[in-house]
Amino acid sequence: MATLIILIVFIMFLGAIFTGGYNKKYLQRMQDNWLWEWITTVDHKRIGILYMLGGGFFFAVGGLEALLMRLQLMFPDNQLVVGDIYNQLLSMHGTTMIFLVSMPVLLGLMNFAVPLQIGARDVAFPFVNSLGVWLFLFGGLLVNLSWLFGGAPDAGWTSYATLSLNEFSPGPGVNYYVLGLQIAGLGTLMSGINFLVTIINMRAPGMTYLRMPLFTWTTFVTSALILFAFPPLTAGLFMLMFDRLFDTHFFTLAGGGNLTLWQHIFWIFGHPEVYIIVLPAFGIFSEVISTFSKKRLFGYNSMVFATVLIGFLAFMVWVHHMFTVGLGPIANTVFAIATMAIAVPTGIKVFNWLFTMWGGRIRFTTAMLFASGFIVVFVMGGVTGVQLAVVPADLQFHDTYFVVAHFHYVMIGGTILGFFAGLYYWWPKMFGTLLNEKLGKAHFWLFFLGQHLTFFPQHFLGLMGMPRRVYTYMSGRNLELLNLLSTIGALLMTAGILVFLYNLVQTLRMGKEAGPDPWNGRTLEWALPSPAPHYNFAQTPRVRGLDPWWLDKYEGDGKLQAAEPLGPIHMPSPAYLPFVMSLGFFVSGFGFVFHSWRVGALGLLVVFACMYIRSFEEDPGYHIEPEELKGVES
Amino acid sequence: MKVEDQQATVAGLPAEPEKATLEGKNKILGFWFFMAAETTLFATMFGMYLALRGSTMGGPTPQELFQLPLVATSTLVLLTSSLTSVLGIMGMHENDANKMLKWFAITILLGAIFLGLEVYEFIEYAHEGHTITSSAFGSSFYLLLGTHGSHVLFGVLWILGLIIQGRQQGITVHNAPKFYVASLYWHFIDLVWIFIFTVVYLMGMIH
Numbered sequence: 022m023a024t025l026i027i028l029i030v031f032i033m034f035l036g037a038i039f040t041g042g043y044n045k046k047y048l049q050r051m052q053d054n055w056l057w058e059w060i061t062t063v064d065h066k067r068i069g070i071l072y073m074l075g076g077g078f079f080f081a082v083g084g085l086e087a088l089l090m091r092l093q094l095m096f097p098d099n100q101l102v103v104g105d106i107y108n109q110l111l112s113m114h115g116t117t118m119i120f121l122v123s124m125p126v127l128l129g130l131m132n133f134a135v136p137l138q139i140g141a142r143d144v145a146f147p148f149v150n151s152l153g154v155w156l157f158l159f160g161g162l163l164v165n166l167s168w169l170f171g172g173a174p175d176a177g178w179t180s181y182a183t184l185s186l187n188e189f190s191p192g193p194g195v196n197y198y199v200l201g202l203q204i205a206g207l208g209t210l211m212s213g214i215n216f217l218v219t220i221i222n223m224r225a226p227g228m229t230y231l232r233m234p235l236f237t238w239t240t241f242v243t244s245a246l247i248l249f250a251f252p253p254l255t256a257g258l259f260m261l262m263f264d265r266l267f268d269t270h271f272f273t274l275a276g277g278g279n280l281t282l283w284q285h286i287f288w289i290f291g292h293p294e295v296y297i298i299v300l301p302a303f304g305i306f307s308e309v310i311s312t313f314s315k316k317r318l319f320g321y322n323s324m325v326f327a328t329v330l331i332g333f334l335a336f337m338v339w340v341h342h343m344f345t346v347g348l349g350p351i352a353n354t355v356f357a358i359a360t361m362a363i364a365v366p367t368g369i370k371v372f373n374w375l376f377t378m379w380g381g382r383i384r385f386t387t388a389m390l391f392a393s394g395f396i397v398v399f400v401m402g403g404v405t406g407v408q409l410a411v412v413p414a415d416l417q418f419h420d421t422y423f424v425v426a427h428f429h430y431v432m433i434g435g436t437i438l439g440f441f442a443g444l445y446y447w448w449p450k451m452f453g454t455l456l457n458e459k460l461g462k463a464h465f466w467l468f469f470l471g472q473h474l475t476f477f478p479q480h481f482l483g484l485m486g487m488p489r490r491v492y493t494y495m496s497g498r499n500l501e502l503l504n505l506l507s508t509i510g511a512l513l514m515t516a517g518i519l520v521f522l523y524n525l526v527q528t529l530r531m532g533k534e535a536g537p538d539p540w541n542g543r544t545l546e547w548a549l550p551s552p553a554p555h556y557n558f559a560q561t562p563r564v565r566g567l568d569p570w571w572l573d574k575y576e577g578d579g580k581l582q583a584a585e586p587l588g589p590i591h592m593p594s595p596a597y598l599p600f601v602m603s604l605g606f607f608v609s610g611f612g613f614v615f616h617s618w619r620v621g622a623l624g625l626l627v628v629f630a631c632m633y634i635r636s637f638e639e640d641p642g643y644h645i646e647p648e649e650l651k652g653v654e655s
Numbered sequence: 656m657k658v659e660d661q662q663a664t665v666a667g668l669p670a671e672p673e674k675a676t677l678e679g680k681n682k683i684l685g686f687w688f689f690m691a692a693e694t695t696l697f698a699t700m701f702g703m704y705l706a707l708r709g710s711t712m713g714g715p716t717p718q719e720l721f722q723l724p725l726v727a728t729s730t731l732v733l734l735t736s737s738l739t740s741v742l743g744i745m746g747m748h749e750n751d752a753n754k755m756l757k758w759f760a761i762t763i764l765l766g767a768i769f770l771g772l773e774v775y776e777f778i779e780y781a782h783e784g785h786t787i788t789s790s791a792f793g794s795s796f797y798l799l800l801g802t803h804g805s806h807v808l809f810g811v812l813w814i815l816g817l818i819i820q821g822r823q824q825g826i827t828v829h830n831a832p833k834f835y836v837a838s839l840y841w842h843f844i845d846l847v848w849i850f851i852f853t854v855v856y857l858m859g860m861i862h
Binding site: 222 | 817
């Protein structure tokens with residue numbers, strides 16, 4: 022408690038030092054700061070950028086963790102990071118990459134692009150949107166602070182009981198995991214609800230469901246998956262938290278608990294999670310491939326159908342992570358067949374992308390390179406996925422590097438390549454400049470070849486019996502060469518990321534002006550000036566078909582059709598409460614990690630106080646008058 | 656939205672003030688999705704309870720513990736509160752702020768009585784050796800019922816705040832969706848209680 026007060030005073034002190042002492046104007050000066058503008062922003066484009074900044078930071082952290090593990094495995098009997106530290110690295114790498122990288126960077130692109138694509142001025146709940154991003158950032162921060170205070174979680178990203186209980190994971194590590202993920206998960210759930218309502222209620226006139234761009238469609242289905250997948254995780258984390266903090270017996274065998282329960286609950290969340298982080302990427306690829314092939318997306322309706330079907334089947338296959346538990350041949354067979362069935366809609370998608378390119382005028386920009394590279398990588402990951410769905414084979418593959426190779430192929434191939442494709446594609450709309458294409462291509466080739474070199478050999482390592490999550494291997498088992506190659510691949514990927522970072526810095530310093538429509542785009546966002554103005558559309562557009570901007574350019578007068586006359590635009594006011602509320606959750610989480618109930622309760626009190634303030638607050642927003650709209654181009 | 660604002664000020668409140676603005680519509684739709692998420696949360700917890708309720712580890716079993724008359728009373732109280740919240744919403748639709756606030760006040764009063772009965776019940780159980788740490792049955796029982804109970808508590812505090820707002824402002828297109836959504840929430844925790852009554856108490860008596 023005392024520590025907390027000291028910390029708060031210290032932060033106010035720092036604020037004073039950096040801005041020039043305490044005086045009457047202290048608060049006023051704080052509010053004029055650019056940082057304050059970002060903290061209180063409710064603009065979906067800025068929130069999207071915040072998501073990507075946060076995700077990017079954690080990507081660096083998680084990437085370094087992976088690099089350390091690969092360096093350890095470079096040679097047999099290596100002594101770089103061994104034992105417990107290695108366990109912490111592998112747990113944090115998985116947790117970070119899934120929860121704090123894949124989802125946030127995609128949520129960032131969704132936040133940025135979806136309201137623009139459906140012709141809306143903002144999301145349905147700007148306040149909740151801001152709350153979502155701050156909860157994610159504080160939750161992620163909490164998980165990662167474990168490195169500094171008390172040791173990181175070391176029970177794997179799946180945190181199977183009993184390994185994750187106090188008996189085998191003493192120390193606060195798993196507490197950080199449990200509390201941090203609950204906070205971040207709450208934020209994700211809110212974003213999911215926000216997107217669902219935004220897409221249902223805020224579409225521009227004429228934008229029927231079957232005229233929505235595919236990225237909007239995948240965002241829609243992803244949000245539905247978030248809605249039904251995250252509550253089970255919350256419930257499971259709640260039980261694990263009670264077992265660790267309050268000595269309950271959900272998973273402890275001595276008290277009559279049930280180990281399989283955690284596995285079921287975790288994978289009922291965990292499998293839909295896989296689709297949560299890959300479906301938005303599918304949407305990005307659909308946009309990119311269609312734009313750079315200069316063709317309408319092939320089989321749009323079947324794409325939508327396949328997306329919905331994948332979303333549905335995502336909840337029907339969780340037991341394929343548990344084939345070795347021994348649930349019996351009937352259960353295993355049912356889930357194996359359901360798993361293989363997912364290959365059908367996924368196959369439909371792959372063929373549709375190929376047929377979109379077929380006969381198109383393909384421009385291999387960096388975004389398009391990432392998209393076409395994805396098809397190769399993802400199909401390979403999909404093939405090993407079907408192999409893993411075969412139960413007798415899975416009994417051999419389970420917990421070997423074959424599995425590691427499989428899910429890195431789908432996750433890097435899907436999510437990470439998808440994010441890069443989306444970033445190169447939408448960057449001009451975010452910042453008004455073009456990312457350097459030459460550096461972009463270097464980035465792509467280094468990263469793409471690096472990822473194959475890292476993970477292709479791991480298939481064979483797995484088939485030779487090398488188990489995952491083990492920090493070393495012996496020499497003389499034919500594992501040396503492939504491990505060495507794998508580590509060299511990881512270094513190549515790192516080089517690719519460094520080129521990418523250099524590209525970002527160069528572009529931000531002196532990027533080439535992009536203009537409103539650098540790619541000859543098809544969807545509504547390309548009708549706006551770059552960067553997009555904070556009110557998005559001066560006049561709400563009227564949509565006449567799929568790819569509305571393309572229609573207006575080539576079958577209309579080249580201007581975006583408006584659905585309303587110019588008038589005052591209503592905007593939501595900035596809000597500081599989301600930040601304070603998330604801070605409350607963060608403080609509370611920190612308290613509970615260290616069994617300090619008083620700090621825990623204090624944080625929650627802040628949260629509830631904020632909710633009350635928010636409920637009583639009148640938020641009329643403000644209006645932008647037509648005279649203030651500069652550069653009305655639409 | 657502007658047209659709707661004018662309607663609200665010039666011609667009094669529209670017939671369904673909670674759906675008069677886009678904000679209100681968004682709020683209601685978003686809340687339905689939130690309840691879908693909550694349903695999944697409770698479904699997971701029911702699954703947990705069904706998996707663990709047999710593990711009493713020598714402690715008291717459900718048949719020995721549960722007092723149906725007490726639980727039936729709680730059920731009756733909570734179900735009645737659902738009815739009173741409907742009457743509150745009817746008051747809103749009649750543009751009668753006093754009627755609305757009165758029925759919502761009765762609703763949270765009944766909610767508070769329910770909470771009191773539940774606390775009394777838990778204290779009784781604790782005396783008989785049935786606590787959250789006594790066995791997996793105890794852990795799952797208290798987590799499921801505690802989650803529901805804290806939802807009731809949250810609802811009581813929330814609606815209390817809304818009543819204060821209603822007394823200050825009357826019914827507006829701005830606060831009508833809040834009352835409407837709160838009544839949805841109240842029905843939802845009632846529905847969960849019906850499942851708890853069936854799955855935990857009634858099924859607990861036969862097994």
